[in-house]
Amino acid sequence: MSATVVLPDGVGIAHLPNQRHKIVSKRGARYTIMVCGESGVGKTTFVNTLFTSGIKDPKALHLRHKKQTEKTVEIDITKAELEEKNFSVKLAVIDTPGFGDYVNNRDSWLPIIEFLDDQHEAYMAQEQQPRRGGIIDMRVHVCLYFVRPNGHTLKPLDIEVMKQLGTRVNLIPVIAKADTLTPQDLAKFKRNILDVIHAQGIQVYSCPIESEDEDVTKTNQQIMDSMPFAVIGSTQDVSVNGRTVKGRQYSWGVAEVENEDHCDFKKLRNLLIRSHMHDLIDTTEENHYENYRQVQMETRKFGEKKVKKYENPKFKEKEEKLRMAFTEQVKKEESRFRQWEAQLVSERDRLNKDLEAQHAQIKAMETELEQLHQMAYRGGARR
Template sequence: MVPTGIGVAHLPNQRHKIVAKRGANFTLMVCGESGCGKTTFVNTLFTTTIKDPRKVEHRHKTTSTSSRSSSNDRTVEIEITQAELEESMFKVKLTVIDTPGFGDYVNNYDSWSPIVDFVDDQHESYMRQEQQPSRNGIIDRRVHACLYFIRPTGHSLKPLDIEVMKRLGSRVNLIPVIAKADTLTPKDLAAFKQKIMDVIKAQDIRVYSCPIDSDDEGTTQCNRDIMAAMPFSVIGSTQIVRTPDGRDVPGRAYSWGVAEVENEQHCDFKKLRNLIIRSHMLDLISTTEETHYESYRQQQMAVRKFGEPKQAKGENRKHRDKEDLLRKNFTEQVKQEETRFRKWEQQLMAERDRLNKDLEEQHAAIKALEGELDSVYRGAMRR
């Protein structure tokens, strides 16, 4: 059979070979309150013990400073774990970023700053490396997907959740996740999902939305099913348990039965896994590159000269705190001077009153002496 065309149709095959040879870099961030099962979920997602304190390669320390009081300063460790996964001769260099202890304090004002600053710092680091003469070996830790874990309270999003999700949604592909879905009944879980989506819509929170339209009807329907499940309810467990019908599955065993991780009637774990790994990993990467990173780069280029370093937010915060302290000291000094002036004014008025009184007394004494002098003069004239 004689081949038709000039061979342009073979370009996708060439591209496939290049991508298969290079592999892929993927960075996943998980954040939320402690005790939501973030570590367990990551290990369940990749079917291996990736998140382990002994495997943490880097701890990024940052300070969260509240402008209300310097006593609210606290250090937050952002753990960075790297692993390499291989499946069917294709390698993925995975980076998992964990933010432990988020939202644990009574006063959580500005507690989201370490997470937001970290996302911005990765964009800044990549942009600075791109501006170097040699761009070989660029370290890319831009966050491609952020799973925000929500406690299964059954009520709605807390003000802290709303504030953090607003700030993250404009910087990264935000995916809301309901943790420990097996603690809610199916009816309560459905109502909880609807409440969360209503708040997300009302507060105009940007969450990741995968492309719906596709030439393949099956793919389009699959994408619609995935998006209809948001926020994703998940059950995390690396343990293998036996179901009443004799199947060995990852899940959690209770007195009333077994909650299966990969059972779509129990949770949305499979849909979330398909979204992150099987169907939309490339879209998450390209969206980060073309939307979030480009938005950050354009914002910085509009206010900075080429090659000019970005002023650290910590320095801005220090300057702001110093300015507040100077303003406070100036106000106190003004108040002290006003108090001192009022006291001096009162003393001056009291001294004026005393002098006026003395003057009146002296004037009265003079009048009396003048009267006596007149009497003496008249007496002398009669004689």
């Protein structure tokens, strides 16, 4: 699917340094954004929201609307053309299927990693050809990782996936469904996430902040201070004090997508398609692609094909064995848990019986005491 995106109020492409201008206008830059994260966390809704804020093509919008309520089952690419003055950037947004922490699709993030490597691989293969015109480039320049708004911290699965992503792509953590957390809980959640990212050595994107222009430095600082970006996704028009905005309607009011007091959507969109698009493209080329190329050059002979994990029967066999061992372990743990539960119930019954016996004893002693009181009273009265 392809559409023309007219960016809202003066986009940064025209503000790129001169040298970059030439490259952009000559070849037309390619720019690819990817979203990934757990199932049902709001990735597709976010992509739709991003497209809704600025798209002119009603057909494309209609198609994306149709996808909104569906579970994403395969990698889905939406293409569009970002235009400003004479500059155009070919944008691709890649929506990916969600993964989860239950046994069956716990590992379904692995194909996403493979997809990222495949794009570097395809580019490298084309670069090695003598005629290099018309290279198809689908390398991912930025990956938004959606974190479920549980209010506590990153889960082990998030840590595992983010570690893998961070070494391959510019990774930006995003807190989904910000409207489900109070501002205090959100601030705490952000701090916890940053602490874990730091402690676990997860590589996340950090943009250059300093600029000759003081205002730009200030904006950059504000952008980076908002990481991990909290977003609200919605393509619904709702009305707030006579204004029509994109948002989510609740009995207590409206959570607005583009209101900076409600979430960081605007800042994130700004970073993605304005202020840091250039840097995201550059760092992908200079750091991530270069890393990939070097590792491959060191470990493979020239022209030798890359062995894909999923096509390697040995790997499949090993994976199957691991999965079976894991399922077996889960079963064992479950039966251990059942035994422990049964023990607990019988212990509780025993204690209840003890308690009943003690109650009966207390009751008997109380009756005895009562009788003694009465006898003492009668004796006293007689005297």
